[in-house]
Structures are given as structure tokens and as C-alpha cells.
Amino acid sequence: MADTVAGLPVQHAEKSFYQQSTNKYSGILSWLLTTDHKRIGIMYLAAIGFFFFVGAVIGLLMRLELIAPGRQIMDAQTYNSFFTLHGVIMIFLFIIPGLPAIFGNFFLPIQIGARDVAFPRLNLLSWYIYMIGAALVLVSLFLPGGPIDTGWTFYIPYSVRSTTNVSMAIFAAFVLGFSSILTGINFVTTTHRLRAPGMSFFKMPLFVWATYATAWIQIIATPVIGITILLVIIERLFGVGIFDPALGGDPILFQHMFWIYSHPAVYIMILPAMGVVSEIIPTFARRTIFGYKAIAMSSLAIAFVGYLVWAHHMFTSGMSDTARWIFSLLTFIVALPSGVKIFNWVATMYKGSIDPQPPFLWVMNFIFLFSIGGLTGLVLGSLATNIHLHDTYFVVAHFHYVMFGGTGTIFFAAMHYWFPKMFGKMYNIKLARIAVLLFFVGFNLLYFPKFIMGYMGMPRRYYDYLPQFEALQEISTVGSWIVVGTLFFILGYLIHALLKGKKATSNPWGGVTLEWHIASPPSMENFAEIPTVTREPYDFSQLKEMKNE
Amino acid sequence: MNSYTDAAVHHVHRDDAGAKMGMWLFLFTEVLLFGGMFLVYAVYRYQHPDQFRLAAMELNTGIGTLNTIILLTSSLTMALSIASLQKGNRFLSMTMLSVTLLFALMFMVNKYFEWSAKFSHGIYPGSPELVNKPNGEILFFGLYYVMTGLHALHVLVGMIILTFMFVFIKRNKVTSENYVKLDNSGLYWHLVDLIWIFLFPLFYLIQ
């Protein structure tokens, strides 16, 4: 590979993709009508990042309301809408599209040695569909009827009877699902059709493997939520009875349909994050990944097993006992491939020469928080304890540890790892290290008390609470200030880096996957000449040659 | 669009197998979409087997069979249209495509008469007549309208796509050398047929 990639540094003289256009326009239209996967990735970053901050601020306001019992800053109906919106925005607008649409778009083609995704125009269409879905969510807030108040799970019969703008808000989720499906189709086809010569499936970086597995879930699972949402809308409009218990509809069937998608969706959220971890650990341990095939295969295994466990969200719904114990059993199986990954990551670090740069610190943060999230998942997955903890703060704490502590943390890890490559600028390392620490402290203050409150019986989604929870609720609220403060702190130094940061070299961390062989930021074509791949993906013996290039 | 930078050139690369792969993946999402509906159908039929049978008596097996034959034949003409274009016979291809469109239109007309007959009997979602029936029958007709309606919507979309293909062949944008668009439209059309193959016995042939 060294031979063929050796010609690449010439590209430093070339224009970056920011300075070229894929169409005849310049300025804003060169972005809005672009078909370049990198530009579309950046556009996703802007949109998704914006909604992440909106969601975070809503969360902050909810915590502020809960700082003391009784009414503080909003009434109960507003609170209901807030937790629904927080869920809808964070899940459908941030965490599901987050890693695949931003980093998958930007780096999947580069990492397999391609110039673009298989369907560039479809890729742009996906972005527009995402924006339409997001706009629908926003519009639904201001129409008469008021913002949706069903919780992000849209359970019937309430979602059929609520007088708020349920139809429009869930139609937004339907539209966003479309965007997700098209992205999935694009990534699967890209991975199959556009790999560079020599880039066999088992030479692909693990982020590609993870994104590929994710894309399959996006394709196979999303239609089920699509039809479920359509049925709820049809039920609201025409009253066909399919989801109306008064006419014979079965609410538990709705829950099955909802979770048949929404549980695999959990893996849409976490799998790409695991892929990013598998990229960052070898780079900063200067060691090839331990158990490459095991990690690659465990991604597929997680994607598959993820289909078998959905009803563990429904242990108290009234479904049959047989289904309950079988789903509980299957749930424990998911721990196996996840365990395979954790152990292989740790084994990779063993005897490595670890360089604790910010991306690596974020990954350490991830391993700690995600392990807590994963292990408390086992508590919830066993039938007996689930009965006690169902619909309490324990569940809220669990999925925030998994989603925010897992995927959210890795979103920052990926941001810090690839920022110099995407923007060609380097941020302040010292500030970035402080941010990890602040986040870690704030996060645990925010969510760990919720485990305790849930165990003590505090139900989720409640506007008010008994005085005995006050101390823990206050700690949690203080934690939320630290977390949101840290988010703005990170945003601040990244924007500063963007405007006034030092120029980044093409390989600031010493990575060896293909994106580190090309300029920062890459040229429009990514590669002057498509590379021929001969080495394993994490072969660090080539680092020396790369430095001499 | 490819003359502005060298970089743009690669955006117009052609990969027929890739395009087909994308189409198949899309078809799987359709299969799963209808699969969700079939799951709802299966559960409710399992819960109300007798009422489903009673309700199905109301459907017109004759129209159902006729529509099955129409769709199957339209699938044939679609396949023939592609085959004749592959052999370079543009005229035959366009003729077959028009016949396919005609069959699709016939299907929709039948569907219209079938639905309006039901409506005139007072069987439509939320009608007083239907709401007074047992739950199983309400569910049967609810599913009947939603599933055949969703299917009819796909027929409509298919008609739009096929019309575009007709124009493309006429303007030589789809040729015997570059027919992957027509091929993919054909795949979509056959899928619509495929779904009907399952809808037909599940709604019209319960005795």
C-alpha cells in the first residue's frame, strides 16, 4: 500500500473539498445542492448538532422544574410535552442519525478507498428528508392543539385519544425513518460495490463493519415503525379500529410493533459508537486491534440478536408468561457479543504504548459509563427485578448511561478524533482534556442519583415527587448544569479552533486507516488515485513509512 | 453537471449492479413494511377466526380473482417490455409498457367499484353499520381497507414510475444498452404483484 499511497502527499497542494464544488454554484448553493459525501456529512453535523443542543436545553429545563417538589417554572402539561420532545428530538433527530449520517457519511467512503457513496444524489435527498422531518417536529409545536404529550413511545390508546398534535409529530418520525432507510441502503451498497482494490471485507476498518451492520438494521427494522406510525395516524383520522381497544384493537400488539423497531434501533444507536471505539483504541495504544474478526463478527451478531429481544420492554404489559421468560433469556444473550467487544478492547490496550489524547479519554469515559449502563441493563432484563424497577427512574438512568454515556460520549470522541481531519484545524488539547473530566463528573452527578431514586420507587415521567427524593433530585439538577455547561464549553473551543486554531497535519494522532493517508481536510476526490490495499487495517508498522512520505 | 471540476466526474460513474442492489434493498423495506401489516392481520385473525370468516363472505371473490389475473398479466407484460428492450426492440418495449399501464388502470378501476360497493352497503371505517358489528369483523374490514388501500397506493406510484419510464424510452434515456432504470421499475412492479399474491387468498378466499 505504501507504494500506491506514497503519491498522495502531492494532494497537500491541491484544493480541499471546501474550496471545490460538485456543481456550478459557489457559496451556499454549492452546499445545498452538493452531492459530495463529505459536504453532506458536514451539513448533517450542523443540523444534528443544532437539535442536540435544543434537546439538551429542554432536558435542562426539565431538571430545573424538578429541583424542588411542586410547580417551579412550568405547569404539568408543559412538562409532559417537554419530556416527549426531549425524547423525540434526542432519539429521532440526534442519536439515531448522529454517528452514521455525520461520521459514516464522511468517513465510510474514505475508509474503504472510495470517492463517494454509491448513490450521491440519494444521499443529498436523505439530508433533505431529514430536514423536512425535523421541520415537521418544529411546526407541530406551534399549531393549534399544542405540542405532543404522549412520551416518545406514542403508546396507544393515549396517542389515539390525545388532543395534541400527535399525528403531525409522529408523521415526522415516519419521514425521518425514510431518511434513515435511504442512508442505510446507500451504505450497504457502497460497502459492497465501492471498496478499493485489495480492500477485502476482512481488511475493512471496524468502523466500516459497524456502520455496515447498522445500515442493515436501518433497512430491515425501520419499515416496521413506519407502518406502525401510519396505522396510528390512520386510526386517529378514520377510526379503523386496528389500534383502538374499543373496536377490538390490541394495545399490546402496538407495543410489539413499536419495539420490533425501537429495540433494534437501540443498536442503530450503539453499533457505530462501538465502531468508533474500535478505531480510536488501536490508534492511541499503537497496537493492532486484538481479535479483529471477533469484533467484526460481533457487530453482525449484535445486529442479529438485537431483533430477538424487543419484548423485554413489555414485561409488565400483560403479555404471556411464556413470552416473558423467553424474551428475558434472549436478552441475556445480547450481553455476549457486547462482552466480546469490551474484552477485545481491553486486550488491545494491554501492553500498548498508550497516548492519552482527548479522543482516547472520551473512550475511557465511554467504557466506564457504558459498562454501568450495560450491567444495569441485565438488572432490568431479568423478570423479577424488572417488575420492581419498571417505569421508574432506574430505567431512565439505565438508558441515559447507555445512550448518552455510550453513544453521546462517543459522539464527542469521534468529534475530537476526526475534527482535525474534517476541518483541517486542531483544537486546544488541554481544554479538551478538562472537558472530559467535567463531563464525567457532571454526568454521574446527573444520572447516578436516578438509579437510587428508581430503586426507591420514584416513577419516571412524573411532574412532582415526594419530599424524600428532594436531596437526590437536587444533586441530579446540579449535575445537569455541569453537563450542559460542558457541552457549551466544548462547542466554544471547537468553534474557536475552527476560526483561529492551528493548522492540523494530515495525521495528527498517528492513525493508519486510509483517512490518515490523505490531506486534512481531504480533497474533493478524496484520493488522487484509488489506493490498492495490501495491509491489514491496523498495521502500525507502516507508520514510519507514512511519516517519510 | 460534470464540467465544473474534475472531481465531479466520478459522480456520474455507472454501476448497474450497484443500482440493482440498491433497488433490492429498497424492496426489502417494502416487504418489511407490508410484513408488519401481515403480522397485525395474523394476530387478529388468530384472535377472531370465525368473525374473519363471516366478514370475508362479504367480499366479492369474483372481482378479487379478476384483479389477480390482471396484475399477474401486467407482470408478464412488464417482463416482456424489459426483454424486448434488451433485444433492441424499442417499439415492442413501449407497447408492452403501455399495456402494463392499461392493466394497472383496470386494476384501479375495479378497486374503485369494489370499494364503492362496500361504501354503499354502509361498510367503511367508522360507519354506524360497521361499528355495530362484532370486534373481529370491524378489524377485518379495517385491515381490508388499510392493506388493500396501501397496496393500491403502491399501484398508483408504480403507474407514475412506469409513465416516466415510457417517456425515458421515448427520449432514448433508457436504451437497450442502459436499461437498469427500466429493470428496477420492473422489480418494483413485480413486488406490487407479489404482495397482491398474498393479499388475495388472505382476504378473498377465506371460506
Next chain:
Amino acid sequence: MSGKNKHHIDYGTYILVWLALLAFTTITVTVAGISLGRYTLFTALLIAAVKSALVINIFMHIRFDEPIFKAFLGISGMTLLIIFLLTFLDFIYR
């Protein structure tokens, strides 16, 4: 690019398949009139499965396309099967 490794199916095959599909339709309508008890649904679905196999293999020519498409079809089919089986674990044993 296209047409090189592509297997062209001739008109005759398509017409034969169409005739077979019509025959199966006749059979399924006829059989539906006979009371087979619990096997009614089974026969109807079996015939539908045979018909769809014909459509997928010949009309949609998956037999002659890249083998990976068949694997993809298997994945989505299996997923659907699993979803049905696991959901019915609830409804059968309720």
C-alpha cells in the same frame, strides 16, 4: 457494462411462467371452495408461496442475478419469520 454477464430470458419462458401463475390462481380459487378445515389457510399460503417463488425467480430474475441478492433476500425473509414467531409466542400462550 450491462448485458455482458447478463442472462437474457426469452419471451417463451415468461409466457410459460405466466400460464403457470394463472393455473395456480385457478387452483387456489377452486380449493378455497372445498372445505379442508384447518388446512385451508395452509394450502392457500403454500400456493401463494409457490407463486411468489416463480415471480421472484423468473420475473424478477433473481436466479440469474448476483448470488449476494439471494443472501439478502434470505436475510429479510428470515427476519420476517423471526418477528412472526416471537410475536406469536405472546399471543399463542396468552
